[in-house]
Amino acid sequence: MVIGIVVHSGQRGCFAEAARTLTGVSFAWAVYEREAEIRDRVGDLLATGTLDGLLLGPVPHARARDLLPPGLPVVITRSAALDLALAWARARGNGWPATPVSIDTFPDETVTEVAAALGLDRAAIATLPFRPEQPVGEVVEFHREHLERTGATYVITVRTEVAAALDGRTAVLPAMATPGTIRADLHDLVSRVRSQQADEQRFAAAVFRAPEPGAREALRQALSELPELADAWIDEHGPRGVIAFAPAGVFETLTQHWVSLPLGEMSGFHGTRSPAANSAASGRPPSPEETGTTTAESPSPAVDGTRAAGSSPAVDETTVAEPPNLAEGGAAFRDEAGLADQRATADGAAGPGTPRGRGPAAGFGIGASARSSVALAEQAADRAERDGSTIGYLITEDGMMIGPIGAAGPPLAYTYREHGGLEELAVRAGLSAATMSRLAALERSLAGRPISPGELARALGITDPSGRRLIRKLGEAGLVAADGSAQPHHKGRPTRLYRLAIRAALAPGGDR
Template sequence: MRIGLVVQAGHRERFAEAARTLTGVSFAWAAYEREEHIRDDVRDLLAAGELDGLLLGLVPFARARDLIPAGLPTAVTRSAALDLALAWARARGNGWPATPVSIDTFTDETVSEVAIALGLDRSAIATLPFAPDQSIAEVVEFHRAHLGRTGARYAISVRTGVAAALDGQAAVLHALATPGTIRADLHELVLRVRRRRADEQRFAAAVFRTPASSTRSALRRALLELPELADAWVEEHGDRGVVAFAPAAVFETMTQHWITTPMPWHGAAPASAGAEADGPDTPAVAGFGIGPSARRSVALAEQAADRAEQDGAPAAYLITDDGVMIGPMGAAGPALAYTYRQHGGLESLAGRAGLSPATLSRLAALERSLAGRPISPGELAAALGITDPSGRRLIRKLAEAGLAVPEGSTQPYHKGRPTRLHRLAIGSALAAGGAAG
């Protein structure tokens, strides 16, 4: 397995330390000196050889997102609440007051969470959350303005170059992701890659439906002539369909990573003179299904074909057993789009949260089952079958992306700290994205 790491050159050792706990993984590095070099360095990294996954920070992801190939597992590592708390601890260790202070990149919610935990005056803390088009000049100006108003002795920054630009006007404490934070994101990425490889070995089903029942045999012959399906099992299915079984990776290649699909039925023989053809509004469609069994895969493929027929034009969809739907795809289909039921924008939302579309889709399904009820990190972990620490990290990621909202706390035991509750807000974010589109 080969993982690409995009890091600021001065922080390479921090990432290397996090990567030392992994075996059986090789790393390719893109170490940039300045933010304006990011795009060229990422382009060189991607051109140097095939990667199985890519780990990068918020700034590199924002600067080079359009260069990342569709389908490449990607993780966006970012500083966590613990990293901010450690920066404040260093300030107190230097004898500096905790406030006033200005902080960039962290969300308002994360800053408030840490400030409340440390008993700090939130009104004396200025924040500038990260934005994709944010420049270093904007970040520096934010800190300078706060320093000028308050006379603060220091600033807390995640952005490379802030300290040099302030040029001694005030001290800068870096709240960079610790090796522990990076290690957790890196391990999660490697597990995603391994799960994807396992998924690629799973068999999947494809259901092709023709616009005329008499073309089934011709469609089957046309499918068997496709090089990708040379070793697939293909047979007629239903009144006007053909079903094919092959490893999921075969269909992914055939569809160019679920973007387009060959329409072999266009070359199939027309209905014979006496054959009863379907109505003129019946499209030629395909449905792909990936499930835990052959029967379940066929059922999902049939659902996907049903969904494609709703478009009223030649198209194809994929539905997987974990709730992800991809489509529409076609001979001249649009770019890859992940949807959950009728919602769009799941892929961009997942990228914003640093999660895979499949994980976010499962969370959207969980949110529907909760019907507005808040959930604890432990409950989230149990629902997704992950560890409690992973559940806490996931809640933080969702909160930082605006996909989970604090909803009080609970203390099921008399001893110990209360557990914070969050209400998932993925559905509303998807709906807002659809309305914006």
């Protein structure tokens, strides 16, 4: 396993110390001196193509998040409440007053929590929480203005470049993440990578349905010629269907992380990749001749980018299911307006009264057994046929549905929602927006019921220690509150319960 680490040169020793406790893991480093170098360093690191996961701080993530590939597990490590408390302890050791002081990057709620625990005057503490687009100059000016106004003895910063800009003008106490904080995040990332690798080897089924029985043999032949399915077991399945069995990772690769299908639109079936899809696979942008224009004979794929949940309520946001890192890593939202235009164009081009289902439908299922995987794949194929055109869906045994998965074509465009609610909360908690989206969906399904760390871990498919660390991160970000305890067994200690507070933070006037 290879884990990439993006770090400032001044912090490499601290990260290296934290990494020593991990066995069976090698590390690839992207080290920068100035924030302007981050994108180039991250690009070089990703170009190696060997990474199984990536650890980086809020600043590198904000500068390079659009470079992160789909499916790569990513953990954002950030300074915790303990790191801020240690900075204040060093101030006391130097004989400096605790306040007045200015602090950057930490969320307001973390500063308030630590100040209350240490008995400090919160009104004498100025804060500038981290924002993804925040320039270094703005942070430096914040500290300088506070120094001039209050005559403070020192400042507390998390950003190395800010500390360098203030050096020689005032005392600077760094509050960077300690090896203990980094070590916990590294263990979380490694656990996530191993879980993803295990998921990729899980048994899965895919059901492809031709629009009419006469096209089934052509569909089967086309699937047999796809290199991704070279080792898959493929057979007939009903009068119009073809079924394939393979590890889940094979189908994830086939669909480019559940985004596109390698099946062309058809009036008579053809199973080859579109020229634009071949361009995307080769890494070059499609030409105008390849993308073409929408005509009645070749309707564009109708995709709307929604992600629904089978047995659990879905998040209000329209999201692409897991690129980038829908499982655990950096997240993006599909441009809803652009996709609506695509759907309108496809429907309009076909003309009134023309059936939309002109291509094969695909359903993917990931279950605990072959039987359950086939049943889930059939449900997904049913949903795809109802929607029409050449699209697919994935349904997993925990009730999650991903789709519609669009037909192969020009690479899809992704954009972050303007309101940035989930993204802001994710950065504040040191999580990916995809994880925050899953937590928001879980909160909806709980309907106000508190949950234990163990239940949270099982709901998200992570280990119990990772569940406890996740509760800690959410607590530091003010996104979860303790709510009593429970003792499900007569023996042992009671289990603490927590109530998620993500929806309240996302609501108008919420604390974001």
